[in-house]
Amino acid sequence: xxxxxxxxxxxxxxxxxxxxxxxxxxxxxxxxxxxxxxxxxxxxxxxxxxxxxxxxxxxxxxxxxxxxxxxxxxxxxxxxxxxxxxxxxxxxxxxxxxxxxxxxxxxxxxxxxxxxxxxxxxxxxxxxxxxxxxxxxxxxxxxxxxxxxxxxxxxxxxxxxxxxxxxxxxxxxxxxxxxxxxxxxxxxxxxxxxxxxxxxxxxxxxxxxxxxxxxxxxxxxxxxxxxxxxxxxxxxxxxxxxxxxxxxxxxxxxxxxxxxxxxxxxxxxxxxxxxxxxxxxxxxxxxxxxxxxxxxxxxxxxxxxxxxxxxxxxxxxxxxxxxxxxxxxxxxxxxxxxxxxxxxxxxxxxxxxxxxxxxxxxxxxxxxxxxxxxxxxxxxxxxxxxxxxxxxxxxxxxxxxxxxxxxxxxxxxxxxxxxxxxxxxxxxxxxxxxxxxxxxxxxxxxxxxxxxxxxxxxxxxxxxxxxxxxxxxxxxxxxxxxxxxxxxxxxxxxxxxxxxxxxxxxxxxxxxxxxxxxxxxxxxxxx
Amino acid sequence: xxxxxxxxxxxxxxxxxxxxxxxxxxxxxxxxxxxxxxxxxxxxxxxxxxxxxxxxxxxxxxxxxxxxxxxxxxxxxxxxxxxxxxxxxxxxxxxxxxxxxxxxxxxxxxxxxxxxxxxxxxxxxxxxxxxxxxxxxxxxxxxxxxxxxxxxxxxxxxxxxxxxxxxxxxxxxxxxxxxxxxxxxxxxxxxxxxxxxxxxxxxxxxxxxxxxxxxxxxxxxxxxxxxxxxxxxxxxxxxxxxxxxxxxxxxxxxxxxxxxxxxxxxxxxxxxxxxxxxxxxxxxxxxxxxxxxxxxxxxxxxxxxxxxxxxxxxxxxxxxxxxxxxxxxxxxxxxxxxxxxxxxxxxxxxxxxxxxxxxxxxxxxxxxxxxxxxxxxxxxxx
Numbered sequence: 001x002x003x004x005x006x007x008x009x010x011x012x013x014x015x016x017x018x019x020x021x022x023x024x025x026x027x028x029x030x031x032x033x034x035x036x037x038x039x040x041x042x043x044x045x046x047x048x049x050x051x052x053x054x055x056x057x058x059x060x061x062x063x064x065x066x067x068x069x070x071x072x073x074x075x076x077x078x079x080x081x082x083x084x085x086x087x088x089x090x091x092x093x094x095x096x097x098x099x100x101x102x103x104x105x106x107x108x109x110x111x112x113x114x115x116x117x118x119x120x121x122x123x124x125x126x127x128x129x130x131x132x133x134x135x136x137x138x139x140x141x142x143x144x145x146x147x148x149x150x151x152x153x154x155x156x157x158x159x160x161x162x163x164x165x166x167x168x169x170x171x172x173x174x175x176x177x178x179x180x181x182x183x184x185x186x187x188x189x190x191x192x193x194x195x196x197x198x199x200x201x202x203x204x205x206x207x208x209x210x211x212x213x214x215x216x217x218x219x220x221x222x223x224x225x226x227x228x229x230x231x232x233x234x235x236x237x238x239x240x241x242x243x244x245x246x247x248x249x250x251x252x253x254x255x256x257x258x259x260x261x262x263x264x265x266x267x268x269x270x271x272x273x274x275x276x277x278x279x280x281x282x283x284x285x286x287x288x289x290x291x292x293x294x295x296x297x298x299x300x301x302x303x304x305x306x307x308x309x310x311x312x313x314x315x316x317x318x319x320x321x322x323x324x325x326x327x328x329x330x331x332x333x334x335x336x337x338x339x340x341x342x343x344x345x346x347x348x349x350x351x352x353x354x355x356x357x358x359x360x361x362x363x364x365x366x367x368x369x370x371x372x373x374x375x376x377x378x379x380x381x382x383x384x385x386x387x388x389x390x391x392x393x394x395x396x397x398x399x400x401x402x403x404x405x406x407x408x409x410x411x412x413x414x415x416x417x418x419x420x421x422x423x424x425x426x427x428x429x430x431x432x433x434x435x436x437x438x439x440x441x442x443x444x445x446x447x448x449x450x451x452x453x454x455x456x457x458x459x460x461x462x463x464x465x466x467x468x469x470x471x472x473x474x475x476x477x478x479x480x481x482x483x484x485x486x487x488x489x490x491x492x493x494x495x496x497x498x499x500x501x502x503x504x505x506x507x508x509x510x511x512x513x514x515x516x517x518x519x520x521x522x523x524x525x526x527x
Numbered sequence: 528x529x530x531x532x533x534x535x536x537x538x539x540x541x542x543x544x545x546x547x548x549x550x551x552x553x554x555x556x557x558x559x560x561x562x563x564x565x566x567x568x569x570x571x572x573x574x575x576x577x578x579x580x581x582x583x584x585x586x587x588x589x590x591x592x593x594x595x596x597x598x599x600x601x602x603x604x605x606x607x608x609x610x611x612x613x614x615x616x617x618x619x620x621x622x623x624x625x626x627x628x629x630x631x632x633x634x635x636x637x638x639x640x641x642x643x644x645x646x647x648x649x650x651x652x653x654x655x656x657x658x659x660x661x662x663x664x665x666x667x668x669x670x671x672x673x674x675x676x677x678x679x680x681x682x683x684x685x686x687x688x689x690x691x692x693x694x695x696x697x698x699x700x701x702x703x704x705x706x707x708x709x710x711x712x713x714x715x716x717x718x719x720x721x722x723x724x725x726x727x728x729x730x731x732x733x734x735x736x737x738x739x740x741x742x743x744x745x746x747x748x749x750x751x752x753x754x755x756x757x758x759x760x761x762x763x764x765x766x767x768x769x770x771x772x773x774x775x776x777x778x779x780x781x782x783x784x785x786x787x788x789x790x791x792x793x794x795x796x797x798x799x800x801x802x803x804x805x806x807x808x809x810x811x812x813x814x815x816x817x818x819x820x821x822x823x824x825x826x827x828x829x830x831x832x833x834x835x836x837x838x839x840x841x842x843x844x845x846x847x848x849x850x851x852x853x854x855x856x857x858x859x860x861x862x863x864x865x866x867x868x869x870x871x872x873x874x875x876x877x878x879x880x881x882x883x884x885x886x887x888x889x890x891x892x893x894x895x896x897x898x899x900x901x902x903x904x905x906x907x908x909x
């Protein structure tokens with residue numbers, strides 16, 4: 001692949017605007033990508049601060065620093081902010097930056113909608129966070145907001161929560177429509193579907209998942225709104241409704257949502273492992289098929305989150321078998337990554353360290369997920385810290401490590417400067433140790449019998465909870481180092497070459513570093 | 528003055544450290560795994576858990592083994608010229624098919640155990656379990672015995688004011704009692720929000736859902752006391768509604784049932800007794816502390832915005848009829864549920880308590896509610 005940047009003839013009236021309006025009015029995919037990434041970083045720090053409150057309370061038995069009521073608000077907001085404010089916008093930011101550059105397009109297909117889909121997000125989270133200061137406090141029913149705890153028994157701020165979820169949903173839907181339209185219509189000549197970089201593939205699939213399930217979430221919260229304010233009884237048993245219906249609807253959204261948060265990570269890690277192994281990615285086609293299978297299967301496994309609600313035997317068995325089936329394509333992906341590294345010529349720069357940790361720790365999370373699929377055993381695991389350990393293993397060293405890896409990998413291209421490799425490695429090791437010390441003991445706590453969402457616990461869980469809290473503080477404060485590294489890199493540093501990484505492949509490495517404001521105004525030539 | 532401050536600070540720090548570290552003496556560094564159950568089913572579940580666990584360990588060792596080997600042996604230093612292969616169809620087919628077969632090998636025993644667990648035929652003893660915010664009610668359907676089971680741990684222990692006892696947060700005021708060797712079926716439901724009844728030793732975890740009745744069963748052969756917890760977020764005291772089951776021999780069980788029946792009899796007699804205000808208030812206070820305090824607070828002030836204050840409330844001051852009605856029917860669309868499951872004595876006394884306490888007695892009409900009033904309320908209205 002080779003290309004030339006041919007936009008110099010009209011550079012003079014296509015630079016960024018000056019001042020704040022550059023960011024408010026921007027329709028440039030790179031600016032919007034930057035906005036998304038900084039926004040998600042801010043949310044990651046806020047959600048992380050809430051995690052610190054949670055772990056501080058759980059440091060030892062007894063109620064020390066918060067009331068149970070406030071504790072529930074913390075777990076709820078921590079979950080919502082990390083998922084909808086941290087991980088998802090970070091991936092959308094990466095998609096904005098990378099998808100057009102990877103497929104040789106000048107920008108996203110729908111730039112004005114792109115601006116809108118970002119700029120409504122801060123309002124959604126402003127509303128959500130402002131509920132902390134409302135009478136009755138913030139939402140306190142967990143990020144899964146099961147009815148009727150989230151309807152009849154909810155604090156008044158639930159209405160603001162519903163509005164905020166609607167806005168987030170609208171933002172996600174617009175963002176994903178944009179991604180689909182861009183990928184389908186704006187690929188440079190020669191970039192066939194099966195020639196697209198895997199990150200683009202992963203986002204194409206993710207975008208379809210989002211378009212399919214965000215309206216379902218919107219439906220669920222709208223029904224809640226009706227139950228709360230307009231006298232309906234969708235989820236109220238006393239009025240002939242069905243509280244379990246809520247869970248079915250929620251998890252029909254919720255399970256694909258889980259893959260929405262991991263598929264782009266698969267794409268990122270594939271690129272990084274390929275680059276630093278200096279060897280072609282093993283099994284490109286099977287990677288694509290595996291992601292498609294995972295996405296399709298994600299629509300028929302939702303009730304494995306609800307094995308204890310009292311479903312008929314046949315349903316339990318169906319959802320158990322379907323869930324276990326997901327292990328096959330997921331396994332294929334892991335094997336492909338390992339095979340890519342095999343007999344490569346590997347170096348361990350920071351992005352590669354994060355990617356390797358991703359493969360190992362995500363696999364651990366995947367294996368505990370397999371254990372959770374076994375219904376009889378799930379009766380013992382369900383809603384304990386074993387589940388907390390499981391999904392944090394796939395989300396923190398899974399999704400979040402992949403985002404950090406992506407930042408280290410592409411930031412030279414974004415900023416034109418190399419990050420400080422020594423600090424990057426330090427950040428990696430602190431995070432790696434922190435994450436394992438935090439979440440590995442939670443497997444023990446859960447198996448020993450501690451339920452999740454407990455502000456206080458029996459004495460036999462005291463030791464590992466303390467270890468977990470220490471790990472959480474280490475992990476949490478290490479992220480301030482990440483913030484420092486990112487700012488330092490943006491401000492200056494060793495200039496990056498256009499290629500940046502010797503083993504890197506793809507159109508984004510053919511443009512200058514930092515990437516010019518407009519790239520590929522005329523399509524590159526791809527063989 | 529300054530020195531004094533430090534002395535105080537040191538003492539306080541010492542105190543805090545003592546409180547934080549004291550539980551570690553009771554803690555168990557070796558509580559790493561699921562505990563083996565005490566019934567056939569829960570043992571089977573444990574075996575299943577260990578089987579999958581070891582399969583996962585073997586898979587992990589193999590995959591990470593190859594990966595770590597590559598990370599060690601295929602670095603740029605040791606292998607400067609990378610290989611160029613990017614697929615291998617035989618290998619890819621193998622690592623699709625083999626995991627598939629392993630999964631089937633795991634799913635078959637899992638399905639078998641599940642089928643056994645799903646026997647929902649009637650038990651020798653049938654107990655209705657109802658989740659409330661934040662306690663459990665048990666009704667023995669054959670014997671007409673019914674009671675509530677509340678957390679017995681003192682709030683002073685939770686708030687770190689006194690040392691924590693051995694069964695901190697795992698003790699209740701009244702245990703569920705079941706006999707050995709009998710099939711006991713639990714019919715699990717809820718009164719307000721969703722709860723979940725978990726007894727790890729029996730491998731039972733069933734959600735308690737308002738409007739639904741879920742079933743679970745067990746047959747225990749080993750007498751003993753078994754402890755479990757609520758496992759579905761149900762509001763602020765979700766962590767404070769434990770479950771304790773006491774398994775005893777059959778004759779001991781029968782004795783216990785007789786005692787419970789007598790207690791119920793005595794309670795019924797109380798309804799017709801002549802009550803003084805003082806008696807009602809003192810009885811009402813204990814009812815209040817168990818049932819009302821979580822929301823309306825000890826001082827009757829509630830929590831602004833969620834739980835209304837009883838102090839100075841118009842209904843509590845002057846509207847005796849509405850007061851009874853609210854306790855019996857609950858308030859539609861609010862967290863206040865019907866408390867009609869309490870006895871007439873309990874309802875009358877707790878209303879009287881709230882009407883007389885916190886200065887309400889002087890401000891309002893001060894009328895006393897007696898059990899007879901509640902009985903009258905329950906009479907069918909023509």
